Amino acid sequence: MRKGRSLELKPIGIIHSPYKNRADAPYRGHRSRRISLIEVFEQFEEGLQDIEGFSHIIVIYWFHKSRGYRLLVRTPWDDVPHGLFSTRSPHRPSSLGLTVVELVVRKKNILKVKGLDAIDGTPLLDIKPYIPEVDQRSIVKPGWLEGKLGKERC
Amino acid sequence: MRKGRSLELKPIGIIHSPYKNRADAPYRGHRSRRISLIEVFEQFEEGLQDIEGFSHIIVIYWFHKSRGYRLLVRTPWDDVPHGLFSTRSPHRPSSLGLTVVELVVRKKNILKVKGLDAIDGTPLLDIKPYIPEVDQRSIVKPGWLEGKLGKERC
Numbered sequence: 001m002r003k004g005r006s007l008e009l010k011p012i013g014i015i016h017s018p019y020k021n022r023a024d025a026p027y028r029g030h031r032s033r034r035i036s037l038i039e040v041f042e043q044f045e046e047g048l049q050d051i052e053g054f055s056h057i058i059v060i061y062w063f064h065k066s067r068g069y070r071l072l073v074r075t076p077w078d079d080v081p082h083g084l085f086s087t088r089s090p091h092r093p094s095s096l097g098l099t100v101v102e103l104v105v106r107k108k109n110i111l112k113v114k115g116l117d118a119i120d121g122t123p124l125l126d127i128k129p130y131i132p133e134v135d136q137r138s139i140v141k142p143g144w145l146e147g148k149l150g151k152e153r154c
Numbered sequence: 155m156r157k158g159r160s161l162e163l164k165p166i167g168i169i170h171s172p173y174k175n176r177a178d179a180p181y182r183g184h185r186s187r188r189i190s191l192i193e194v195f196e197q198f199e200e201g202l203q204d205i206e207g208f209s210h211i212i213v214i215y216w217f218h219k220s221r222g223y224r225l226l227v228r229t230p231w232d233d234v235p236h237g238l239f240s241t242r243s244p245h246r247p248s249s250l251g252l253t254v255v256e257l258v259v260r261k262k263n264i265l266k267v268k269g270l271d272a273i274d275g276t277p278l279l280d281i282k283p284y285i286p287e288v289d290q291r292s293i294v295k296p297g298w299l300e301g302k303l304g305k306e307r308c
Contacts, residue, residue, distance in 0.1 A: 142287070
C-alpha cells in the first residue's frame with residue numbers, strides 16, 4: 001500500500017436522529033433510551049436478512065460535521081489533554097464513528113434503535129452484528145477514563 | 155447528504171500480521187494469542203498518548219483484499235445463507251473491518267497487540283479505546299449465530 005493513497009467509501013444509508021446538531025448529541029448517548037431510525041438504502045435491504053435476531057448491532061458512520069482534528073485533545077472528563085486515539089472524539093483523521101446500539105425492531109430497510117449518539121443526517125457506512133464472544137472482553141482496563149465516566153463537565 | 159456521494163479516507167498506518175493472505179487468517183482470530191504489530195504513521199504518534207493505559211483497543215481497518223460483495227452470504231457456521239449485515243464477512247459495500255484486540259505494549263508509534271485477525275499489509279484507518287461501559291452490553295442475543303461459534307466447517 002502506498003502511504004498517501006486515498007480509499008473511497010460510499011454510504012449505505014442515512015441516520016435519522018433526535019439530535020439535530022452537535023450540541024444536542026449527549027456525551028453518553030449509549031445510555032439514552034431515545035430512538036433513532038437507521039435507513040438502509042433500498043438497494044441494500046436484502047443484506048439485512050436475519051439482523052432482527054440480534055439484540056445489538058455495531059453501527060459505523062461518518063462524522064459528517066467534523067472539520068479537522070488535533071492529536072492532543074481536551075475532553076469533558078479530565079483537566080489534562082489526552083492523545084486523540086485514546087479518546088472517542090469525533091474529530092479524527094478518518095472521520096469514522098462507531099456505536100453499539102440496541103436493535104428494537106426492523107421494518108424492511110428501516111432499523112429502529114436505542115442508544116445511538118449520531119446526529120441527524122449522519123451517513124451510514126456499515127452495520128455489523130454485535131457478537132458477545134467476539135466483541136466482549138472480560139478483564140478490561142479503561143485507561144485514563146477509569147472512574148471518570150458520569151462525571152463529565154459541561 | 156447526496157445519496158451517491160463518495161467519502162474519502164486516508165490510512166493512518168499499516169498492520170503487520172502473521173497472516174500473509176486471506177487463507178491464513180483464522181475464522182476466530184480474536185481468540186488467537188498470535189502477535190500483530192500496528193504501525194501508526196509517525197505523523198500521528200502524538201495521538202497515541204495514554205493509549206497504553208487501556209488493556210483493549212478497537213482497531214478499524216480496510217479489507218484491502220476484498221473484491222465485491224453479495225447481499226446474501228454463506229458462512230462457515232451455517233448451511234443457509236444470511237444477510238451480509240448480519241455477518242462479519244470481509245466482503246462489504248464499505249470495506250471496513252473492526253476487531254477488539256488486547257494491547258500488549260506500545261513502543262513509540264508501534265502497538266503490539268493480540269487477537270487481531272487482519273492480514274499482513276492491511277491499511278489502518280482508526281484506533282479507539284475500548285471502554286466497557288460504552289462498548290459492552292449485558293443481555294445480548296447473538297441471532298442466528300447462537301450456539302454456532304466454535305463449530306465452523308472448513
